Every structure is written in C-alpha cells, then in structure tokens.
Amino acid sequence: MTLIQLCGDVALEPNHEDPESMIPDRSSAPTASISKDRVESEAAGDFDHDDCQEQSIAQMERYAIDKQIGKGGMGLVYHAYDSTFDREVAIKVLLKNYQGRDEACQRFFQEARTTARLQHPGIVSVYDMGISDDGQPFFAMKLVEGRTLSELMKTENKTQLQYSRLLDVFARVCQTIAYAHSHQTVHLDIKPSNVMVGAYGEVHVMDWGLSRQLGKSPIELTPICPAAVEHISDEQLSMILSNSKIIGTPSYMAPEQARGHHISVRSDVFGLGALLCEILTGKPPYEGSSFRRIYRRAARGSLDKTYQRLDACDADPAIIALAKRCLAREENARPADAGTIATQITTYLESSKERAERDLCRFFELSMDLFCIASLDGYFKRVNSNFSRVLGYSDSELISKPFIEFLHPDDVQQTIRAIGTLAQGDSIAAFCNRYRDSGGNYRWIQWNAKSIPQDNTIFAVARVVDGPDG
Numbered sequence: 001m002t003l004i005q006l007c008g009d010v011a012l013e014p015n016h017e018d019p020e021s022m023i024p025d026r027s028s029a030p031t032a033s034i035s036k037d038r039v040e041s042e043a044a045g046d047f048d049h050d051d052c053q054e055q056s057i058a059q060m061e062r063y064a065i066d067k068q069i070g071k072g073g074m075g076l077v078y079h080a081y082d083s084t085f086d087r088e089v090a091i092k093v094l095l096k097n098y099q100g101r102d103e104a105c106q107r108f109f110q111e112a113r114t115t116a117r118l119q120h121p122g123i124v125s126v127y128d129m130g131i132s133d134d135g136q137p138f139f140a141m142k143l144v145e146g147r148t149l150s151e152l153m154k155t156e157n158k159t160q161l162q163y164s165r166l167l168d169v170f171a172r173v174c175q176t177i178a179y180a181h182s183h184q185t186v187h188l189d190i191k192p193s194n195v196m197v198g199a200y201g202e203v204h205v206m207d208w209g210l211s212r213q214l215g216k217s218p219i220e221l222t223p224i225c226p227a228a229v230e231h232i233s234d235e236q237l238s239m240i241l242s243n244s245k246i247i248g249t250p251s252y253m254a255p256e257q258a259r260g261h262h263i264s265v266r267s268d269v270f271g272l273g274a275l276l277c278e279i280l281t282g283k284p285p286y287e288g289s290s291f292r293r294i295y296r297r298a299a300r301g302s303l304d305k306t307y308q309r310l311d312a313c314d315a316d317p318a319i320i321a322l323a324k325r326c327l328a329r330e331e332n333a334r335p336a337d338a339g340t341i342a343t344q345i346t347t348y349l350e351s352s353k354e355r356a357e358r359d360l361c362r363f364f365e366l367s368m369d370l371f372c373i374a375s376l377d378g379y380f381k382r383v384n385s386n387f388s389r390v391l392g393y394s395d396s397e398l399i400s401k402p403f404i405e406f407l408h409p410d411d412v413q414q415t416i417r418a419i420g421t422l423a424q425g426d427s428i429a430a431f432c433n434r435y436r437d438s439g440g441n442y443r444w445i446q447w448n449a450k451s452i453p454q455d456n457t458i459f460a461v462a463r464v465v466d467g468p469d470g
C-alpha cells in the first residue's frame with residue numbers, strides 16, 4: 001500500500017485559523033512518545049525504548065563504567081572514569097536497536113566527529129570514539145555536571161533575577177550556535193533539553209546528532225505533500241517524515257524544516273526563537289495532544305496562538321519582539337543568523353544591567369543616607385558619596401583600610417560582635433557606633449544591615465545620629 005505521494009516543491013499555506021478544528025477527532029491517537037518526539041531521518045524506525053532497560057555496556061580497559069546518567073533518541077549516556085587521564089567522563093553508547101544498522105552507526109560517529117570539530121566553550125569536548133570491548137559503538141566526552149535547561153525551567157520560579165539568568169543562558173546558546181554557523185554547521189534540534197547548564201554556570205549546547213554541514217545554498221530535502229499527512233496515524237507520519245529525511249523536534253521546528261523544503265541557518269534562528277518562547281512563556285511554540293497534531297502545526301507554521309501567548313507574557317516588549325522576529329513564518333523576515341540574535345540579546349542584557357545600575361545610583365544620590373556594600377572580613381567594597389560628605393575621606397581612603405580602623409576604640413568589640421551576627425545570616429537593626437571623621441571628630445552612626453554570607457557580602461544603610469538613642 002502506498003502511504004504517501006511525494007510531490008515537488010509544494011508549499012503549505014499557513015492556516016491562520018485554529019488548526020485543531022480541521023483535524024478529525026482521533027482522541028484515541030497515541031500521544032507523542034520519546035522516539036517520536038524527535039524526528040530523525042536515517043535512523044528512525046521500529047525502536048522500542050523499553051529495550052534500553054536491558055542494555056548495558058561492559059567495562060573497558062580505559063574506561064570504568066559507573067552508571068547511566070541519560071537517555072536520548074539515539075544513545076544511552078553513562079558516567080565513567082577515564083584511567084588514562086584520571087578524570088571523569090561521559091560515554092554515549094549507540095542504542096542496541098540501532099547497532100548493526102550502518103546508517104545509524106555512521107550518523108552516531110558523525111555526531112562525535114561534528115562535536116569534536118566544533119571547538120568552543122559552549123560545545124562539549126569529545127575525547128575519544130570507537131567500539132567498546134563488547135562491540136558497541138561509543139564516544140567519550142567531557143562530563144557536564146549540571147542540569148538541562150528544561151529541568152532548570154521547571155524548577156526556577158520566575159522572579160526577575162531568575163528570568164535574567166535564563167536570558168543569560170539564552171545569550172550563551174546564541175553565541176555557541178553563532179560559532180557553529182560561522183563554521184557552516186546548522187544544529188537543527190535546538191530545544192531546552194539539548195542545553196545543559198553546568199554547576200559553575202557554564203552553558204553547553206548538546207546533541208549535534210542531527211546537525212548538517214551547509215554548502216553555499218540551503219540543503220534541499222524532499223518536500224511532503226500536505227494532503228499526505230492529513231488523515232494518517234502517528235506511525236504512518238513517522239515513516240513519511242523518515243523517508244523525506246525530515247529532521248528535528250516538531251514542537252520547535254521551523255516551517256520550512258517541518259515541510260521538508262530545505263534547511264538553512266534561519267531554521268536554527270527559528271529554533272532559537274522557539275527556545276526563547278519557552279523561556280518567556282513556559283511552553284514551546286507548538287503544542288498538541290499528539291505528535292501528528294504538533295507536526296501539522298509546525299508544517300503549517302500555525303503561530304498565531306504562539307504570538308498571542310508571547311504578547312500576553314510579562315516580559316520586556318523588546319524581548320518579546322525579538323522572539324517574534326525569530327519565529328517569523330517567512331524565513332527572510334527572521335534575523336539573518338544566530339550571531340545577529342547574539343548581538344541583540346547581549347546588547348539588551350548589557351543595557352538593562354547598566355539601566356539597573358544607573359537607576360540604583362540615582363536613588364543613592366537622592367538619599368541623604370549612607371549606603372555601603374562591605375565584606376564580612378571587614379572592608380568597605382563600595383560606598384556612596386554621602387560617606388565622603390559626612391566623614392570627609394575620599395572613597396579610596398575608606399575602601400583601602402579595614403573599617404574598624406575608623407572606629408572609636410570603645411565601639412570596636414560590639415562592632416565585631418555585630419559582624420558575627422551578620423556572618424550567621426541574621427540582620428542587624430538600629431546598631432550604633434562612632435566613626436572618626438577626617439578632622440578627628442567622632443560621629444555617631446546608626447546602621448541597618450543584612451548580609452549574604454555565601455557571597456561574603458554585607459549591605460548596609462546608615463545615618464548620622466546625635467547619639468546611640470538618636
């Protein structure tokens with residue numbers, strides 16, 4: 001039975017109405033499974049993920065396998081110890097069901113080679129590849145100790161601080177993809193589960209298994225006839241996509257990538273927009289109760305609801321506009337490449353930090369109070385101009401000596417006790433001591449302070465009072 005008719009260069013007209021309404025009721029349709037969540041070209045097939053429960057890898061001479069730490073569309077990832085270099089590594093092993101399939105093996109090693117060729121702090125280093133002692137294709141790479149962006153987004157609540165942290169992660173992803181674009185490589189599967197944030201804040205773009213090397217022109221695929229995917233099962237759709245060499249994850253896919261027209265750097269630009277959309281709204285551009293529904297939305301570029309969702313979120317309009325530009329249905333309406341987005345988001349983040357700093361300084365200047373940031377080991381790190389006005393010293397004089405040197409000798413012990421209280425994480429309120437001014441006179445100063453012990457930092461606000469009782 002012929003399931004599909006592949007046609008020539010057919011474009012799907014984006015449906016600006018609710019795409020769900022056009023889909024016959026197939027409430028019994030299976031929901032997207034892991035293997036179908038991502039569309040793969042050569043290796044797609046009858047893989048059963050339950051089988052990987054039974055897959056293990058024998059210990060190797062160089063690598064001592066510890067435990068499984070991840071599972072992806074093509075492989076299992078293990079934590080291991082590399083005895084040659086005395087270090088921990090991650091080892092990815094091709095899933096058992098793909099072993100013995102030449103194309104799948106080639107693609108697996110191609111992933112290792114591409115990742116190794118791209119040398120950038122945002123891409124894990126590949127150390128080794130080969131066949132394990134028990135005959136399984138594997139490659140060894142830097143072990144990233146951290147969490148995926150999708151895990152981070154689930155746990156982070158969206159305070160302003162965490163939101164700007166996620167935007168920082170996004171900027172780093174853009175820089176990494178920009179580097180890949182400058183080496184004519186497109187990733188084609190940008191999504192939160194393919195971004196890992198390490199324990200020290202390092203950001204890695206993972207899973208270059210679907211990446212492609214671009215020539216001078218975009219890579220042409222085999223376009224899918226829209227009618228072919230209207231009334232078919234998820235399994236049939238998987239097969240059609242596989243035959244058309246369509247690759248990616250439908251929830252995050254550019255329309256031209258999903259339709260099988262072609263792929264270019266602007267397909268990755270859409271992927272970056274999809275990542276930004278999930279950071280801003282908590283959801284990817286396309287949602288649906290089944291793989292088929294999500295795929296159809298992607299192929300049609302049914303983005304009206306996505307744009308509405310973005311408009312309704314409480315992010316800065318400049319960032320919403322950037323996300324919408326990246327998610328433009330028409331490729332030419334998107335930013336030219338990841339480098340352009342990296343510049344825009346970095347400029348935005350720097351200017352918002354500068355703005356926040358400027359606003360803060362204006363408040364400091366308006367106030368008659370003394371503001372300072374100090375360290376728990378007894379030095380001012382930063383003081384506002386009121387310190388100089390009140391005490392007559394320059395900022396550098398105040399910062400260069402332990403603050404205890406300015407104190408009245410009778411106030412030293414109780415000040416040390418107050419710092420002890422702050423070091424425990426407790427605040428102090430209306431604490432008074434005397435500071436010597438540049439003329440040798442002592443001024444009573446009343447402090448309110450709190451600390452962040454893990455940052456070794458005290459934040460304090462003070463004012464001159466007539467005596468300990470004000």
Ligand SMILES: Nc1ncnc2c1ncn2[C@@H]1O[C@H](COP(=O)(O)OP(=O)(O)OP(=O)(O)O)[C@@H](O)[C@H]1O
Nearest residue numbers: 038069070071072073074075077090142143144207
């Ligand atoms: N170098 C690494 N260090 C630590 N953990 C890793 C490393 N590489 C992968 N992992 C973990 O293994 C999981 C599976 O990774 P993998 O690249 O095989 O697939 P994936 O990107 O999650 O899935 P898919 O291939 O289906 O898109 C990751 O989500 C991550 O948690």
